[in-house]
Amino acid sequence: MEQITIQKYNQITAEKKPRILILEDDAAIRRELFTLLENAGYQGEEITDFAHAKENILAAEADLLLLDINIPGLNGELLLKELRKETSLPVIMVTSRTSEADEVLSMSYGADDYITKPYNPTILLLRIGAVLKRVGSPGSQPSYRGIKVNPAKGVLVKGDRELSLTKNEMIIFLFLLNHQSQIVSRDALMTDLWDNNEFINDNALTVNISRLRQKLSDFGCENAIETKKKQGYILI
Amino acid sequence: MRFGDYLRDKWLDIFLFFFCGGVLISMLYAYKTDRSLIVACTLVYGTGNLFLFFRDFFRKKQFYDTLSDNLDRLEQKYLVAETLKKPQFYEGVYLCQCVYDMGKSMAEYLGRYRQELEDFREYMEIWVHEAKIPIATLMLMYHNSGEGDVKKYTKQLRRLDDYTEQALYYVRASHAENDYLIKEVSLEKIIRKAALKNKDDLLENGFELSVENVEKTVLTDGKWLEFILNQIINNSVKYKREEGVPRIRIWAEESSRRVRLFIEDNGIGILPQDLPRVFGKSFTGENGRLRAKSTGMGLYIAKKLCRSLGHGIDIDSDGSTGTTLCLTFANNDFYRMET
Numbered sequence: 346m347e348q349i350t351i352q353k354y355n356q357i358t359a360e361k362k363p364r365i366l367i368l369e370d371d372a373a374i375r376r377e378l379f380t381l382l383e384n385a386g387y388q389g390e391e392i393t394d395f396a397h398a399k400e401n402i403l404a405a406e407a408d409l410l411l412l413d414i415n416i417p418g419l420n421g422e423l424l425l426k427e428l429r430k431e432t433s434l435p436v437i438m439v440t441s442r443t444s445e446a447d448e449v450l451s452m453s454y455g456a457d458d459y460i461t462k463p464y465n466p467t468i469l470l471l472r473i474g475a476v477l478k479r480v481g482s483p484g485s486q487p488s489y490r491g492i493k494v495n496p497a498k499g500v501l502v503k504g505d506r507e508l509s510l511t512k513n514e515m516i517i518f519l520f521l522l523n524h525q526s527q528i529v530s531r532d533a534l535m536t537d538l539w540d541n542n543e544f545i546n547d548n549a550l551t552v553n554i555s556r557l558r559q560k561l562s563d564f565g566c567e568n569a570i571e572t573k574k575k576q577g578y579i580l581i
Numbered sequence: 582m583r584f585g586d587y588l589r590d591k592w593l594d595i596f597l598f599f600f601c602g603g604v605l606i607s608m609l610y611a612y613k614t615d616r617s618l619i620v621a622c623t624l625v626y627g628t629g630n631l632f633l634f635f636r637d638f639f640r641k642k643q644f645y646d647t648l649s650d651n652l653d654r655l656e657q658k659y660l661v662a663e664t665l666k667k668p669q670f671y672e673g674v675y676l677c678q679c680v681y682d683m684g685k686s687m688a689e690y691l692g693r694y695r696q697e698l699e700d701f702r703e704y705m706e707i708w709v710h711e712a713k714i715p716i717a718t719l720m721l722m723y724h725n726s727g728e729g730d731v732k733k734y735t736k737q738l739r740r741l742d743d744y745t746e747q748a749l750y751y752v753r754a755s756h757a758e759n760d761y762l763i764k765e766v767s768l769e770k771i772i773r774k775a776a777l778k779n780k781d782d783l784l785e786n787g788f789e790l791s792v793e794n795v796e797k798t799v800l801t802d803g804k805w806l807e808f809i810l811n812q813i814i815n816n817s818v819k820y821k822r823e824e825g826v827p828r829i830r831i832w833a834e835e836s837s838r839r840v841r842l843f844i845e846d847n848g849i850g851i852l853p854q855d856l857p858r859v860f861g862k863s864f865t866g867e868n869g870r871l872r873a874k875s876t877g878m879g880l881y882i883a884k885k886l887c888r889s890l891g892h893g894i895d896i897d898s899d900g901s902t903g904t905t906l907c908l909t910f911a912n913n914d915f916y917r918m919e920t
Binding site: 371384415443445449467536546 | 709
């Protein structure tokens with residue numbers, strides 16, 4: 346009985362995994378992107394038939410597309426322009442072309458983001474997360490163990506009690522919450538903080554986490570954040 | 582063309598004029614010719630020759646004066662043949678043809694050279710894009726492997742990436758004509774990108790980075806500006822002080838006519854005598870030489886890019902307590918209306 350429920354649960358989560366298409370001509374980087382996405386809890390899917398790229402993308406009905414610009418026999422920017430006529434599928438351009446003109450062109454053709462190689466993998470995942478969130482369920486309020494999180498106001502709400510977090514604490518908490526039950530490295534947290542214009546150093550991160558821990562435990566969530574030695578943190 | 586010089590050049594003609602004239606007159610005297618005929622002959626001989634002399638002088642003067650005048654005013658002097666009117670005398674025509682042929686051959690040579698440079702530039706662009714793919718792949722591989730100390734590998738990859746980028750922008754800075762795109766860009770966004778790029782270096786070196794008051798837009802090419810900031814931050818990391826907490830402070834000031842972005846560090850600074858030369862090619866300075874690994878190209882390229890974009894870049898340092906760099910962006914309404 347229990348076995349079945351677990352299986353069922355796995356099925357549901359497997360179905361819920363966002364599917365991300367990878368259109369990239371370099372086989373090595375495509376493999377690594379695939380692994381990166383799989384490790385981050387997405388379902389990657391490689392497109393290798395460039396001649397019928399457009400049809401394949403439309404048929405796949407995925408949640409997001411990572412699109413390179415320089416593909417043999419294909420221009421990513423033009424492909425994007427063609428795609429936009431038929432679908433609003435979120436597209437992130439991932440390219441080694443580093444001119445402003447390419448970025449402006451891609452964005453005007455309807456790309457959701459533009460990232461240049463070589464990129465910080467954490468940043469790529471952050472951008473993917475942000476785009477998926479934007480198109481997925483805007484306005485949905487994240488929650489944790491019955492605590493409602495209000496990022497805009499910077500407060501956690503449980504019943505009629507409110508707990509205010511500083512901006513840094515909120516960024517850290519949301520990141521842990523988005524990766525609940527996964528180990529989150531300090532580097533990933535740091536990248537997210539810097540990506541939000543909070544250029545703090547290692548000590549400040551440690552201080553922020555212990556304060557966040559304290560606040561959560563004051564709110565009835567004892568040991569919510571566990572430290573995994575040399576690996577990072579995990580929100581249980 | 583000066584008259585004195587012309588006279589000196591024509592000394593033989595003048596000598597012959599007087600000598601032959603003297604001989605003729607003496608001969609007329611010797612044959613007891615009528616006095617009035619002698620006077621008439623002298624007049625005809627004299628005026629005829631003087632006329633020829635001055636005609637020649639003024640024709641040449643006009644041509645050569647125009648030539649030297651145009652040469653003075655032209656920046657590309659080899660194009661001077663195009664500016665000349667066809668002269669009235671044969672030597673001039675001949676000279677003009679020579680100058681024209683020279684100019685043409687020069688232009689062809691230059692054209693070939695320019696084409697080669699253009700090919701090289703295109704190749705560099707492609708090369709850098711290609712080189713970035715294995716760098717990106719390696720970054721992902723290290724990240725995916727998740728093994729202990731990934732940072733020591735990615736740090737080297739970032740250095741490699743920085744050097745390829747520097748080569749790309751070196752070429753771009755020299756052929757700026759059609760490579761940039763000026764539009765409104767958020768300073769905050771570009772600073773964030775540059776900071777993220779240098780995050781590991783800054784954290785590893787214990788830097789305190791503070792960014793204030795940069796929620797402004799400026800007219801620039803975002804990618805170029807990111808490169809420039811990257812060079813400046815790189816320098817701050819490279820020339821940090823060994824003792825104490827290294828700091829970088831970034832802030833902006835806006836007036837009606839311009840936005841100024843300041844990047845200040847508390848590093849080893851630049852000696853006063855070196856300050857005027859820091860934007861020179863391959864310049865490392867006294868303080869730079871004390872540290873290894875200064876190519877001296879970063880600020881040189883940054884300055885060239887700024888010149889192309891029309892930004893000011895100024896540096897200030899008292900030689901011991903740090904360096905402040907200031908980028909100046911004009912608030913140009915013309916561009917704003919265009920975009």
